[in-house]
Amino acid sequence: MAQGEGAPSKADSESQLIARAQRGEEEAFAALFEIHKRRVYSLCLRMTADPAEAEDLSQEAFLQLFRKISTFRGESAFSTWLHRLVVNVVLMHLRKKGVQKISLDEVDNSQAEPVKREYGDDDRRLLGSVDRITLNNVIEELPPGYRAIFVLHDVEGYEHNEIARIMDCSVGNSKSQLHKARLKLREALRRDQKRLVRTGPPGRSN
Amino acid sequence: MKDGETVEQSRTRKQDACADFERELAAYLEGEERQSVLSHAESCEYCRCMLADLELIRSSSAEYGFEEPPARLWTNVRATLVAEGVIRQPASFWRRWLPVGGRGLLRSPIPLAAAATLAIAFVIFLKAALPFFRSRPASSSAAGIQPAAVQLASASSPAEGSASVQRTIKALEQEYYANAQSMQPSLQVTYQKSLQSLDNEIQECRVFSQKQPDNALVQQYLSNAYADKAELLQSALEYNLR
Numbered sequence: 418m419a420q421g422e423g424a425p426s427k428a429d430s431e432s433q434l435i436a437r438a439q440r441g442e443e444e445a446f447a448a449l450f451e452i453h454k455r456r457v458y459s460l461c462l463r464m465t466a467d468p469a470e471a472e473d474l475s476q477e478a479f480l481q482l483f484r485k486i487s488t489f490r491g492e493s494a495f496s497t498w499l500h501r502l503v504v505n506v507v508l509m510h511l512r513k514k515g516v517q518k519i520s521l522d523e524v525d526n527s528q529a530e531p532v533k534r535e536y537g538d539d540d541r542r543l544l545g546s547v548d549r550i551t552l553n554n555v556i557e558e559l560p561p562g563y564r565a566i567f568v569l570h571d572v573e574g575y576e577h578n579e580i581a582r583i584m585d586c587s588v589g590n591s592k593s594q595l596h597k598a599r600l601k602l603r604e605a606l607r608r609d610q611k612r613l614v615r616t617g618p619p620g621r622s623n
Numbered sequence: 624m625k626d627g628e629t630v631e632q633s634r635t636r637k638q639d640a641c642a643d644f645e646r647e648l649a650a651y652l653e654g655e656e657r658q659s660v661l662s663h664a665e666s667c668e669y670c671r672c673m674l675a676d677l678e679l680i681r682s683s684s685a686e687y688g689f690e691e692p693p694a695r696l697w698t699n700v701r702a703t704l705v706a707e708g709v710i711r712q713p714a715s716f717w718r719r720w721l722p723v724g725g726r727g728l729l730r731s732p733i734p735l736a737a738a739a740t741l742a743i744a745f746v747i748f749l750k751a752a753l754p755f756f757r758s759r760p761a762s763s764s765a766a767g768i769q770p771a772a773v774q775l776a777s778a779s780s781p782a783e784g785s786a787s788v789q790r791t792i793k794a795l796e797q798e799y800y801a802n803a804q805s806m807q808p809s810l811q812v813t814y815q816k817s818l819q820s821l822d823n824e825i826q827e828c829r830v831f832s833q834k835q836p837d838n839a840l841v842q843q844y845l846s847n848a849y850a851d852k853a854e855l856l857q858s859a860l861e862y863n864l865r
Contacts, residue, residue, distance in 0.1 A: 442710075443710045443711075446709075446710055447697065448809045454697070456689060458690055459688075459690045471692075476696060476700055483710075484704075547680065547683040552683055552684065567684070572687045577653075592653060593649065596649035
């Protein structure tokens, strides 16, 4: 399970904080915010690729969380509950913006589809490493559903069973969507790399 | 090509092996045992590249790390929760001792008489002491500090604004550090991290500002960072004074 960064790391101390927050204690709200703020903000940032939107969405997610905290009964992990809420806030926002909705309940046919092969291509492999900016740009190109699962799994370190609870889909669906997301990222990275080879790095085009 | 095999048969066999590889690849990347994936990757260059690329994407993503949100995020969340009553403010002195609804001192005549005597004594003391307080210069305590936003807005020129903002922040900062010890340790850590993050932002903007003094965007970022810092310090002081 993906742990929140920073202290407190033990579930019992977090449950104490939750109990205190349910009584309205400010220090408990501040401590819970401190534990989860970077993970929540990063998820919003990866999903929107816009710091201002990420800040607004993080604020909305924390407000919804703290308003509803009195209803939290501990049936699921707090971080799973929080991330489900964050993903819902972000996806709702993206839908309002008119981004195409990707249903996670759709039957996944990716295993049946062969990968598009370009035999005879000399530069088949990605070069050495992928830097953060390049990765950021191609993640942004992913449809929201794929993006959420990719970010939750490969960036934030959640397991598929947790993602299934967060995204309200099956474990198998989460796995297949992740694989499709990775293949799409590879395609986009290779496309960018080819473009770079043709035109040269920025600033050297003339 | 195997012995006795036609070109067409060889191509079909290879395509089948690649298709098997693709079917098993997702499970292999999930950490499941799939020996066929590795053995096929050794013999097929295309599939070997695909495996290497996907492993690279996975490892690069894991190194991504987390981003620090702006310091004002907590200030805004907290302000909304306080306004909505989700965060419960500690009851004030008067509310605790003179609750509405008839509980506490007001229920019994003896404490009520004592409270009335105290109130009269306080008014007499205030009358005697007021001229003395009026003659003293304005205090620089946190309670006397003008809201930072008002001070920041009152500057009339950029140069004056910058000096005025820095004076305001310095005063707030002195007040904050004078009171920081009495703050809840967990809250102090939160504020300290946020301040550190804003100081880094200010420092970065200053460096850019020296390199590009005419860049309006850099000036705007710097000004925003100062305003955020003032707002954060003010929020910390308000919290501590309660």
